[in-house]
Amino acid sequence: MNPLVAVVLIGVVMVVSVYLVAVIDTAVETRVSGGRGYARAWLAPISRAARLALQRRTVTERPDAEAWVLGPALLGGLAAVALTSIPFAPGVDVADIPAGIVLFGAALLQVMVAVVLHGWGANSVFPLLGAFRMAAVGLSMGIPFSLVLITTAIPAESLSVGAIIASQEGVWNVLRQPIGLPVYLITALGFSFWGPLQLPDGADLAGGTSAEISGTALLVWRIARASILVSLAAMGAAAFLGGYLGPWLPGWLWMIVKTMGLAALMIWSGHRIARARMESVVLLGWTVLLPVALVDVFVSGALTL
Amino acid sequence: MNLISDILFWVFSVAAVVTGLLVFITDSMVRAAYWLMASFVAVGGILMILDAQFLGLILILMMAGEMTIMAIFMVMFMMNPAGLNPMTMVHQHRTSIVAGAGAFVALAAVGLLAEFPDRPVPPGVDPTVDLGVELLGESMLIFESAGVALLAVMIGAVALVSKRGRYGIAEEGSEEPSLEMSEE
Amino acid sequence: MSLEALLVVSAALFGVGVYGALSQQSFVMIMMGLELMLNGAILAVVAFWWGSTGGNPEGQLLAVVVLAVMAIEAAIGFALVANVYRVRKADISEKLRRLRH
Known part of the structure; x- marks a missing residue:
């Protein structure tokens, strides 16, 4: 694919999907709190963004300025890199390389680095605690995340995301590997620190890694976080729900529907499920998700044989 | 295509060595850990240019977790956890410089002077x-x-x-x- | 890009690693030096696989072994750092004088 086209494609996908995530978030919030008037869900994200763009930026005493700026930028960049490995429609992909799913996993595990840098840079207590939390969540979720993701490559006999989608022509991976998608979604919440796993910058830490930022810095941070959520939802749709495969509708529309469906599920969880505690998250990762993910690997390996 | 991969190779090579040096020059321990990770990412990039796509990506994937642990260990176990103060903690400095330079010269000489068989990866191999x-x-x-x-x-x-x-x-x-x- | 250039780059990485491992006082910084040496080693191994073995997969296998060595070094290193701090309250190598003659 032409590099310029690729940059434009990824840019458009990120802008549109981040806006949709914000709209869904507002709509779910309205629904859950019993309010009415979904029309404002379309405009509320824009006015929120405008308010943040006009807000004054705060600074701390002697921050590690470069790391502080690099954090959000790296987070957004990683979301873009992760999106390149996913075909959006038959033949429409930026880099459907032979080891595409490893590229996605590598990009997502670097999210830890971006968040730790962001928390470290502020030179303040709550952001640093948020950074430590991200390391703990990321390390306990990382292995089950990689395992369930790599398991989808077993029936495809290829690490390329395009081949993984093509292998789901008859039956989707969500039916073939029923354990995979739930584990993937829980760990995805951890890596996008969204919903019940919004621990690194959760409200219980007064904003955690984003406690000391405001204005455009906060806007960029939220956009980057939403784009990580989108890339995780897109990979979930591609690896477990057959990506662009589906009857009647054109492929790209199926991809959007599935991606936004998974994103909506994760966003919904944030408004309905209480935030988990750190201890229970680490315990869940190591003692439940990891063995379950191993069972997933063994069972689908045996079935493929 | 060949030109692009050549340019990328030199960019990654310079980045790998420079960030490797910065690990021991920088004053912040979190930065030191992540400079080291940048060095690993650059080497991962070189591996990807050399067609060892899986190895390069696995290297980058592994190092994300390991370097985060390293950064946290630095903050936990250093006596000066504030992190942005001067932090040169070295001993036998001159000897180390000589040893490092000596190792580089000796190994580079082996690389440049020895005869290695010229058998590149044949095309069509995955x-x-x-x-x-x-x-x-x-x-x-x-x-x-x-x-x-x-x-x-x-x-x-x-x-x-x-x-x-x-x-x-x-x-x-x-x-x-x-x-x-x-x-x- | 040639085998020679790759080997020079890996030699440079190894040299920087040697300097770091010998000069640093903090245990974690010493580990960083070791990791950097292994980084150079991995580059050299894959370079030889690429340029000199005709695509023999055993070259890649050796790189996987180096990756495993790296993980082992990190795990044991972190465990020793934590233990030595707990037992001797030491965080730099100068504090472990009992190991001297």
Whole structure:
């Protein structure tokens, strides 16, 4: 694919999907709190963004300025890199390389680095605690995340995301590997620190890694976080729900529907499920998700044989 | 295409060495850990240019977790955890510089002067498939040995750091180690 | 891009690693030096696989072994750092004088 086209494609996908995530978030919030008037869900994200763009930026005493700026930028960049490995429609992909799913996993595990840098840079207590939390969540979720993701490559006999989608022509991976998608979604919440796993910058830490930022810095941070959520939802749709495969509708529309469906599920969880505690998250990762993910690997390996 | 991969190779090479040096020059321990990770990412990029796509990506994937742990260990175990103050902690500095330069010169001389067979990877080979077949085929014993070694290390590491002794928490009633410097 | 250039780059990485491992006082910084040496080693191994073995997969296998060595070094290193701090309150190598003759 032409590099310029690729940059434009990824840019458009990120802008549109981040806006949709914000709209869904507002709509779910309205629904859950019993309010009415979904029309404002379309405009509320824009006015929120405008308010943040006009807000004054705060600074701390002697921050590690470069790391502080690099954090959000790296987070957004990683979301873009992760999106390149996913075909959006038959033949429409930026880099459907032979080891595409490893590229996605590598990009997502670097999210830890971006968040730790962001928390470290502020030179303040709550952001640093948020950074430590991200390391703990990321390390306990990382292995089950990689395992369930790599398991989808077993029936495809290829690490390329395009081949993984093509292998789901008859039956989707969500039916073939029923354990995979739930584990993937829980760990995805951890890596996008969204919903019940919004621990690194959760409200219980007064904003955690984003406690000391405001204005455009906060806007960029939220956009980057939403784009990580989108890339995780897109990979979930591609690896477990057959990506662009589906009857009647054109492929790209199926991809959007599935991606936004998974994103909506994760966003919904944030408004309905209480935030988990750190201890229970680490315990869940190591003692439940990891063995379950191993069972997933063994069972689908045996079935493929 | 060849030109692009050549340019990328030199960019990644310079980046790998410069960030490797910055690890020991920078004054912030978190930065030191992540400069090292940048060096690994650059080497991962070179591996990807060399068609070893899987190895390059696995290197980048592994290092994300390892360097985060390293950054946290730096913050935990350094006496000056504020992190942005000067932090040059070196000994036998001149000897080390000579040793490092000597190692570089000797190894580079081997690389430049020795004759190595010129047998590039033939086109049409899928290195990832090759590696998979090799790992679970002829060389399975080596791969499994690495796995068993890792398991042994995991058990050893847990035994080393575990606070829990045979009759409960080992340090029950004792004090946590203080942050003050002990007398020499 | 040639085998020679790759080997020079890996030699440079190894040299920087040697300097770091010998000069640093902090245990974690010493480990960083070791990791950097292994980084150079991995680059050299894959370079030889690429330029000199005709695509023999055993070259890649050796790189996987180096990756395992790296993980082992990190795990044991971190465990020792934590343990030595707990037992001797030491965070730099100068504090472990009992190991001297």
